Amino acid sequence: MNISRRSALRSTAAFGIASALGPLLRPASLRAANASQRKLRVAVVALGRGMAHVSALLNLPDVEIAGLAEVDPDRLAKGLKAVSEKQQAPCKGVTDFRQLLEDKSIDAVFIATPNFWHTPAAVLCMQAGKHVYVEKPGSQNPHEAELIVASSTKHGRLVQMGNQRRTWMKEAIAALHAGAVGKVRFARSFYYANRGPILRGAIPASPSINLDLWQGPVPDDRAHQVRDLVHYDWHWLWHWGNGEMGNNAIHTLDILRWGLQMRYPSRITYNGGRYAHADAQETPDTGTAVFDFGSCGMEWVQSSTAPRNAEKPLGECVFYGDNGTFAIKSNTWTIYDPKGAKVSEDKGPGGGDPAHMGNFLDAIRGNASLNSPIDEGQVSTMLCHLANIAYRTQSVVRADPQTGRLLDNPAGEKLWKREYRTGWEPGL
Secondary structure: OOOOHHHHHHHHHHHHHHHHHHHHHHHHHOOOOOOOOOOEEEEEEOOOOHHHHHHHHHOOOOEEEEEEEOOOHHHHHHHHHHHHHHOOOOOEEEOOHHHHHHOOOOOEEEEOOOHHHHHHHHHHHHHOOOEEEEEOOOOOOHHHHHHHHHHHHHHOOOEEEEOOHHHHOHHHHHHHHOOOOOOEEEEEEEEEOOOOOOOOOOOOOOOOOOHHHHHOOOOOOOOOOHHHHOOOHHHHOOOOOOHHHHHHHHHHHHHHHHHHOOOOOOEEEEEEEOOOOOOOOOOOOEEEEEEEOOOOEEEEEEEOOOOOOOOOOOOOEEEEEOOEEEEEEOOEEEEEOOOOOEEEEEEOOOOHHHHHHHHHHHHHHOOOOOOOEHHHHHHHHHHHHHHHHHHHHOOOEEEOOOOOOEOOOHHHHOOOOOOOOOOOOOOO
């Protein structure tokens, strides 16, 4: 459904209001439809990363997997087998997830599709009255980041983003906010990997995969064979993906921003390039993104094709305060004094996927608040979108620190929203 300019402006306004007032509004307005029912019926969409969802849900109490959706029949069969081996209740398997939305007994949908499906799928689920757990980054472009939040507000649905560190690292961030290293001036995070080239000798996807549905809202791109991109290499082409920003940076940038207690930066840069392979990849394999909030800053250091084993970062997320350094890795944090000597180490309960997904289910029951509500999650995702705009426009991006909107950047505005296949544009 196309949305008019007036609707788009309302969406933007709702995004800003929900982001600012979300913690106050959620307890009253996002009441679960079946809060009195302890057992929840859920569905899982896409069974790559979604198999981790299935595994976690099968090990959580009082939840029943009522449906699985997957365009790859081999993956769907694998998922149904896993459910049947551990759950007595029947589970419906479908190719098109929209068929599951017709089941009014399903309380929530877990979305683990490629990024370009996150917002369109989430909006359809909310329109059908379902609560939504959506994997990171939750949106493929800034317009969708605004839209998914506005949809949550309009339909009164709980939406949790799958940035699990919001659950794993709660105790660490509480210690940081309590003044463990004094006032924090800067923060850093790192991503090192050893990725190979793409689209070289790629094994084409099975001919039985429904590629039309896999592509869904994304227009055809005749320069690339979609079949070669299933199920992963779509990440590295701008037409489909967000590069390493939407794939991995979102996890730790979210924690850095949370630790710094900031919203949007006023200046963003992302410099780097494709240095390792002469392949079809368009997104950078190496780079550094820097975010200036005025009173403090943070950066994300990326080396996707060289693991830099000689370097040993103190942790996934490192905060530099007036009284020392605070490093977090998973659910453990270590404090160093200003001279670099280790002062202390502590550890929280962690819990992995089950803890984060369990928090979402408990929120539906009315027994908890979301650890990563979509309005908060999409502020962090917007940082990724702004960084990618900086990279693609080869510019220093200036943004409104209250709304995240671009300031005086016509080239960046052209990247704010994507084109959709006819009939697939998501609307409120």
